[in-house]
Amino acid sequence: QATSLKHQKFNNLASIQLLRYLICVFLCRVDKDRSGVISDSELQQALSNGTHPPVSPLTTSCSLSAMFDRENKGGVNFNEFAGVWKYITDWQNIFRTYDRDNSGFIDKNELKQALTGFGYRLSDQFYGTLIEKFDRQRKGQVAFDDFIQCCIVLQRLTDVFRRYDTDQDGWIQVSYEQYLSMVFNVV
């Protein structure tokens, strides 16, 4: 058993190294201007040419590179890109478990199940709003890239809300400027 565990560990390590190598090769192709930093547009292009479905912008400030760009340099470097890659793969796996017919779309009920699975407790009316905003192809369903956008926006808004909801009762009292800075932080 110990050998098989060791073997498995080795396999994991090997696959991580292989993955790092593949990402490196991939990044050299993606980083068109050779700046060492993958900009948002390079990232979008890369993701739509790769094995992942295209990730198109709805709100670019809630974009992937903005989430992973630690130094505010306008893009992601190699290590941060590995984070983006893992993030997308994780989301894709989650998306697939709800996209039962493999259509690349999830409907309102599936979106609700997915977000409830992440711990969100939201009303039916709110899911209606979400579908309306993120169903950009007007199918009554949400595509994978819009699903990621939706999750990122929700996560960022929730984070900023929590900062003000110090007693955690689900209510906040904010002044005009506080409200503006809360929303400007996310957009």
Place this chain on the structure above:
Amino acid sequence: FKSQHRPTCNIPPGVNPEAYQWFQSVDTDHSGSITLKELRQALVNSNWSAFNDETCLMMINMFDKTRSGRMDLFGFSALWDFMQQWRALFQQYDRDRSGCISGQELHQALAQMGYNLSPQFTETLVGRFSVRGGRPGMQLDRFIQVCTQLQSMTQAFRERDTALAGNIRMSYEDFLTSAITRLM
């Protein structure tokens, strides 16, 4: 100068003739509608930098009544008027003619537009929306983005501040809804 413009009688009613001609040059693939990419290539700031994606996307979302991610001639004509207004305001408030709006200039601009905001807050806004690595100051694209969003957020706040107390109490879902419905 050989003009390739079509006869002006082709301009549909309600469309600004200048916007019509600009539309023809921006619609590079002659599809009859403007995509985000085409719009981005058409708009420049006073320092010749292209408009940022967020502002272009925001404007497409504002004027794309079909919600197709593309703007037709009518939407584009409305956008043209919108841009002219903001460009004039930008030039008016850029008092030192530096081509960008400083924290102090933004504070004066917003005060004249009727916003009651502290100098600290406007300074933070300029800091957040300045070109990275450059000296602090807002280009036209950011000025349009900030003013438009400020307008929309202020409206959201006022709808909830019915007692005009300057403070609002919001639930989690109300906060999410106010932000999500207005900002895209």
